[in-house]
Amino acid sequence: MAKKAQKSWTRRVSGLKSPQALVEYSQQVFPILNSKTAVKKAIAGGRLLKNGKKARAGDRVENGDHLQLNGFGLSKARSFDADIEIVYEDDHFVVVNKPAGIAVNGNRIKTVENALAGVARPSSRADALPYPVATHRIDVPTKGLVLLAKSKSALAKLATAFQENRIKKAYMAVVHGKTPPKGRIDRALKGKKAITDFETLEVVPSKVFQHLSLVRLMPVTGRTHQLRIHMQQENHLILGDKEYAGRQKTVLGKGLFLCACRLQFDHPETGKPVDIRIKPPKRFQKIIEREKERY
Template structure:
């Protein structure tokens, strides 16, 4: 890695920081952080640093959409994102903008006014998202995610029949990608199969790409050739997530029921 100062390295790294001027402004406002701490323009970037850019909380607006809360304490929460809602980004109607409406305000000294998702689900994917309510927890969970210490499990309905279990190692955009899967059940006509999937790596659209390349695309996946059959939307749900609480040390194992459309499609 070529040695660079933060003010140069961060240009174009995020959509909201397209220029050196925008980077300097974000640093001045305290919106650009390195390992959870406010950044300095002259900082030399080192391998392993976690860089994040945050919204200006003073101007953040709340999207008043009710979202199911599966777990919550003063440090973090786990929420069930509905399909069709973007996790975060520049638009107003995002999961991130609903969090202040759905969660209790944090009482810790470094609590966010607007809690932050620590990972994303695709717009079309429903299911569990971990949310940090404090800056320290966001850094800790971000590192746990990078180090593979957060276990994520999905269920998907795919087209046709599949092997009973398997592993997929097909690279995605030149990067290593690893998914494990096992069959849960198939319809008697073998038209659809319910799989449990676990992404060992975290590439964009990894599960969707891997299923499609193995010959059993996820139902409703218009982008990767999935059958657009009965039911609406993508049949992919992040139904279970497990990790160690970064503050209390407790083992967290959260899970949800699948959307009703899954049960309807699997009926013989």
């Protein structure tokens, strides 16, 4: 039987060039606090301490400060029955193929985390989490690979790897237009650096869209909706993306043609390379073939 997990984290602030907002810094160093809302809840609940005293949302931190987070602060998993494919699982993490239409986590019932609670194999680690916790997110309409940690130590290591861009992700997408053979999109989003590399796998003529392209997208950074916005900015809207289509005509009723198909990272415990891949949905190739026939 696994030992009861220790529910306390401590961090000594170091390496800052200037004071930083406590909320932002805590989100970076405590992976369990995966949003500003989670940090603020920890502060409101008295679980986040600065130099031994209850922290305040307006606090700033400087080198030498000590932060302590008590308790997981995880909401109790809510019952949600969904058929989610587990692609890989061990004692430290689980990788699933998220269906389009449900969230990874958050204050709602239809989430991957809720669906896995009680379904994923419990971790035998001493610092086991009460249920698998997502280390990153993909959009609700996006299908594909999501990595969730099963222990506190795995969560911390994987979250740090994401922050340091040591976890490589690749997506497949069908987009409007004829894309270049390969390239890099370097356009800031909301004032933050955002970079996407891409390569074209196939281009077909289309009566409705002139051309459709099957592309591999490799985000170097991880901004919200980065791939969808970058492709729209390059006049290569992802097929089915009604949120960013504006007045542009696209295929509706068949979902977003974007799938997270590959994750590459070092195992948080052994350090050995992990390379997990899935194929995109069959509809990706079907629509390419259909456009060929129509033309």
